[in-house]
Amino acid sequence: MKKLSLFVVILCVASFTFAQNDRYIAAMKSNIAMVDSMMLKKNSAELANNFERIADAEKTQWLPYYYAGYCKIVQAYNEPDNSKKDAIADKSKELIDKAEAALGKENSEIDVIKSMIATARMMVDPQSRYMTYGPESADYIEKAKSLDATNPRPVLLEAEGKFYTPEQFGGGKDVAKESFDKAKELFSKFQPEAELYPTWGNGALQYFLSQYK
C-alpha cells in the first residue's frame, strides 16, 4: 500500500510536470508560429510580451527569453520614431542577456540578436553612431558565424546589411547577391538543434531573392 501510494504520488507529480512541459511546448509553438509574420502584422511588441511571460514563468529556459529579445528588436526596427528606439533596444538587450545567462554559454543565435541590437542603435543617428555600432554589429555577425558555421542567420543579416548599404559605401544589390546565395545554401541544409530552436529568416530571404528576378 505504501509503495503504491508512493507510485501514485510519483505518477501524479510526473504527469503534472509532463503536463507542464506539454504546456510549455504548446505555448512556445503557438507563439513561434506567429514570429514569421510579425514584420507584416506589426505585432512584434505583443509577441515579445507573450514570450517574456513564458520566460518569467519558466526562468530556466533560454529560448523564451531569446524569442522575446528577438521580437523586441524587430519592434525597434519597426519603430518610426528614432528617439524611442534606444529604450526598446535596451529592453531587448536585457532579455537577450537573460537568455544567455539561462543558457550559461555563448551561442551563435544569441550573437545574431546582439548584432541586430547594435544595428538598431546605429539607426538612431547613423552619422555620429556609425563609428561605435557599425563595428560592434559586424563583430557579432563574425562571432555568430564562428560559433556555428552552419547557421544561416548571421549570413542573412550580413547580406541584408550589404543590400541596404549604398554602392558608394561598398554595398548594393550586386554585392549582396553573393551573401544571399550563401544564406540560401545554408538555409537548405540547416537543421535546428532541437524542438523550438530558431529557424526564422527563410521568409525574409525569399523576399530578398525575389528582388533579383
Place this chain on the structure above:
Amino acid sequence: MSRSLTIFLLLATNLSLGQVKISGKLTDNHNKPLPGISISILNSYDGATSDSLGKYSFTTIEKGEQSLQATSAGYKSFEQKVNISDQPILLDISLKEQVTELKAVVISAGTFEASDQKRATALNPLDIVTTASANGDITSALKTLPGTQQVGESEGLFVRGGTASESKIFIDGTLVNNFFYSSEPNQATRGRFNPFLFKGTIFSSGGYSALYGQALSSVLLLESIDLPEKTSADFGFSYLGGNAGLQKLSKNKKSSWGITYSYVNLALVYNLIKQKFDYFKVPVLHEGDANFRIKTSATGMVKYFGYFSTTNVGFRNQDVDSLNFKDAFGLKNFNMYHNLSWKEYLGKGWKFNTGVSYSNNRDDIENELQDHNDKKQVINSDPLYAYKNFDVLNKGRHSNAKIVFDKRLNGLSAIRFGAEYNHSDERSTYHQYDGSQYYQRIKENILSGFAETDIYVTNNIAAKIGARAEHSQLIEDWNIAPRVSLAYKFPDNSQASVAYGIFYQDPESKYLPTRDALHFAKATHYIFQYQKITSLRTFRTELFYKKYDDLFKTGLTNGRFVAVNNNGFGDAKGAEIFWRDKKTIKNFDYWISYSYLDTKRDFLNYPFGIEPSFAAKHTASLVLKKFVTKMKTQFNASYTYATGRPYYNIAFDDNGGNYKLYDEGRTKDYNNLSLSVNYLPSLGKTNAKAFTVFVLSLTNVLGANNVYTYNYSANGKNKVAVTPPSKRFLYLGCFISLGIDRSQDAIDNHL
C-alpha cells in the same frame, strides 16, 4: 488506493477546469489610455498586451489567489492580488509614471549640451570639424552658437558681454589653464586640443552648476573619449606639416594607450598666402600627446592625458607711433599639460568623479624696435620708444584637484557635493631697455566646496539648487554663491526653464601685484529659456540679464597698470535664437543662430560705463553641411555676420591723474563666408587597409576686409586697423588611418 486515485483525478481535472476571463483598461495617472503594456498573472503564461485604447483581455486557467501584474518601462510596476474562482474579473489599472531620463525635463537654461547619449543640441567632434569656418578648432566652432562674439584680435570665448578671461574651460571636470596657444599681439591663437580627443562638449553661456566656479560668464566642459574602438595608426599630411599617431587597444578591450606627434611649419603657407606681418621666424610647432585609459570595473575608469608643445615664432609689424619704425616680436613657448581622472560607481546609488591636472607654461618674449633695414633701434632719450625694447620671461605653474560625490535618490533626483583646489604660481622676469630687471611672483590658492541637489518632482517639473563657497588666499577673501534653476516640460515635449546664479572671480594675474585690498568680482545671471528638441530638430531661445558688480579697475602704480579697486560695474541683456534642422532635406544639416546683446560696463581703464570693445549688438551665423553620397564628399559652408564693434582711445591723463576717453568709433560690420570640402575616397571599401580623407577649406571666400578694432598711437593722432593676419586662408590636407574605418575621425586629425 481509490483515495489516491481520487486525489490524482481531482488534480488532473483541476488543471483542465474552465477558463476565466480577466479584462479591463490600463491608464496613466491622468486617465490617458496606455497601449502596449504587458499584463500577466505572475509565474504563469497567461496575460495580454493592452491595445491602442488601453484595453486588455485574456483568459486564464489559474485558480485561487494569484498575483496580477502590469509592467512597462517608464512606469512603476503594478502588482495586485486577485482571487480567481469561476467568475470573470474586471480590473481597471492606473499606472504611476516613473521619473526617467527619457521622459524627464532637462535642466537646461544657459547650457548647450552635446554628447551621443544626451542628444540635446550643439556640437560633437564631427560637427566641429565639418564647420567650415572652424578649421578644426573647438572654440571657433562654438562661435557659430548664440551668445558668442566674433573677436579676432585676441583668443578666447567672449560670452554675453563678458571678456575671454570670464570663460573657463574644463577637461574631465578639472580646470585647464593655457587652453589656447600663447598670445601674440593683435591676433587670436587657436585652441591646443584636437576635437577628436573629446566625446562630449557642454557649452554653458550662463547660469551653470555650483560644481564650477571662478568664471563670471561661461564654462566649456570637455569630456574626453573612453577606450578607442580598435587599434589604429594614423598619419596626416598637409602643406602645414604632418602628424603620426598610434592608439592601441588591449586584447581584452579593458585598457588602451596612445601617442601622437605632430610637426607644423608655416614656411610654405606664408610663401603662398600673403601675410600682413613680416615673419623673421616662421612659426614652427612640435607637439605630442600620450594617453592611457583603464577600465577599473564594469562602470569605473581611469584616464590619463598628457600633452607637450613647443612653438617658436617671430614677426615684424609697423609701429603704431612712427612710420619710421617697426616692432619685432619674438615668442618661444613651451607648454605641458597632464590630466588624470578616475570615476567609479560605489553601489547603493553612490559614485564619485575625481581628477588632478597640472600644467607648466613658459613664454619667452622679446620685443625690439627696428628701422626699415630691420636694425635694432635704441632711443633711450624718448621713453615712448625706449620701452619698446624689452624682454620678458613668464613661467606659470597651475594645478587643479577636484572630487565630486554623487548620490542618486528616488528616480532621477540626486545630491552632489565635493571640493576643488586651485593652485597657481606665476613668475615673471622683465628686462627693460636699460637692462634693469624686475621680478615678480604671484601665488594664488583657491579652495572651494560645493553642494547641489537635483529634485525631480515629476517628469515635468525639476529643480537644481546648489551653492558654492570659495576662499582666495591671494586677496584674502571668501564668497558664497547660490545657484538655482527650474525646468518645466509642456505636454508637447517642449520645455521652459529659468536659472539664477551668482558667480565670483579673482583678479587676473596680469593686473597684479597690487598694494590695494581687493575682493572678488561678481556677476549675477538671470536666464529664461524655451526649447523644443526632437531627434532631428532643435529650437531654442533664451532671454538673459546679467549684472556685474565689483569689477576690477586699473590704475598706474610704479609705472605699471595694476588692479586698484573693485569700483567697476556693468550689465548685459539680450535675446538669442538657435535652430538646427537635419530633417527637412535628406543628408543636409544646417543651423542658424542669432544673438542680440545690449551691454555696458565700466572696468579696467574705462573712464565710465561704455559699450565694451569686444561686444557687437547683433551677431548671426548660418552653418550648412551637405553629404553627397555619390561623390563620397561632404560640402560645408558657414556664414557669419556681426555688426560693428565700438573702439576707443583711452589714455591716462597725467594732469587729471585719471583715464580719459580721447576718441571713439565703430568698426564696420563683420562678414565671413567659409567653405570646406571633405572627400572620402575609400569610404565603404570594406577590404581597404587604409582609410583616407582629403580636406580642402577656404575661409573668407568673398574677401571681406574685416576690421576687428583699432590701435591708437600714444599721441592719439594715428590709428591702425587690426585685421586678420591674411585676408583668406586656404587649407589642404590628407589624413590616412590604418586598421580601422574611422571615417569621421580621419576627416580631421590635428587639422
